[in-house]
Amino acid sequence: MGSTGGRRERLRAETTAEIKQVALKLMASDGPDAITLRAIAREMGMTANAIYGYFATRDDLVTTLIKEVYTALADAVDTAWAGTPAAPPAERIQTWAHAFRDWALANPEGFRLIYGDPVPGYLAPEGGAAPDAAHRVCTGIAGLADAAWPHAEHLYAHSAFEWSDFDGALLDEIRPAFPGLPPAGVALALRIWGRLHGLVSLEIYGHLRTQTVSPGKLFQEELAQLVRSLGIEPEDT
Amino acid sequence: MGSTGGRRERLRAETTAEIKQVALKLMASDGPDAITLRAIAREMGMTANAIYGYFATRDDLVTTLIKEVYTALADAVDTAWAGTPAAPPAERIQTWAHAFRDWALANPEGFRLIYGDPVPGYLAPEGGAAPDAAHRVCTGIAGLADAAWPHAEHLYAHSAFEWSDFDGALLDEIRPAFPGLPPAGVALALRIWGRLHGLVSLEIYGHLRTQTVSPGKLFQEELAQLVRSLGIEPEDT
């Protein structure tokens, strides 16, 4: 039988990895539009059709890339969060947010790939391209909300949210991780998420460029206000 | 001389309008990817190349569409704002925000056209595709900030913003319109903008679908908190 570790399989895995890597390189250098089977194949000295042996379709390849890039983003913010276990909540939240923005600025194409309509005719599969990574990021933010919850709870007393308002798979991750966080806290997490995403998204897509020359300062100030709105006082400067 | 109102010019204007209208129809029915010169021409019983008589390039057409759609969005929110001249600030702001979200939900393709990478290889021209409309929307939000400023001012006392942080053309619109609004107020406007944009953008691109089944409720709650963070108490319900 074709046992694990056979030469055939190893080559196959290597080629698969090379396809993805070349695709990411093309995306980084020439934008998401450059992710074409023919360009990848050209770069690899192959025929475009050879790629069909590894990915059923171009959209399949793109979906895989999205999963990979999204996971990288999730890793980046999780690492930032894990790096400040003992810091006060305000500082932890700002660290997380800056990790998010920094990643986006360092990987603008990746950000577009994840959060936009990145590639010509690409149609995301049922339920989103990378629900797992999306949940990881969201769970990360739930961590922010959980850290702030003792201070913020009284501000969100009459929230209309119930568990049934949320996606089950998401709750399966969040509820065990943060048993003290009620529905209002999860909603708070999503709203924080929207807030951070909003400014970064405007910046990455260039919609702030026509308005301010200091997007970083704007983000900084928004963060300070966000922290304040959580009932925590931000540190100065 | 070919005086104004000549038959030639009228036909030309009609054809130009039809091209744009067909393009918008295709976008609405089949998504932004459907905006191809060949498809438009097919629909009009013409050759794709005939369109080059009206638009220098496909990207030119797309830029024109973006301007048009962006203007429609600006009209929608301006109308909502103008419709509640005497209401309390909290209500006006919520009306504006709902007009924005409702427009986005009713014109998701238009939203993507404006705020995403909408069409295959489209590259926005220098300075953005529609800086005028972008400034109009931003000026509208400055109106929100201006309305809230008397209540909110003390919250943003030590803002680090100065006039030089903003785009000159934007300030040319905002400063005369809201002479009482300092740099910190303009920054507040941009941050409000990012906040509203963030949730709507996540919703339109389907990134909330994997997390909550009640995006409207989430938006509602974010709005209530936004108004509260401006120093105004939101109405109940």
Add this chain to the structure above:
DNA sequence: ATAGAAACTTCACGGCGTATAGTTTGCTCA
């Protein structure tokens, strides 16, 4: 050694944007 599977190529089709060149149409002015 050989049958078969896997990897890869070749060829083909239709769709895309757009450059070039040619044709028709309608207006203007002598």
Add this chain to the structure above:
DNA sequence: TGAGCAAACTATACGCCGTGAAGTTTCTAT
């Protein structure tokens, strides 16, 4: 009125794209 001209439009072609079908090579398991 008719000659000339410009605008509107078509035809053809090129090089991209994704992808299907069929053929060829190469490796592997028996």
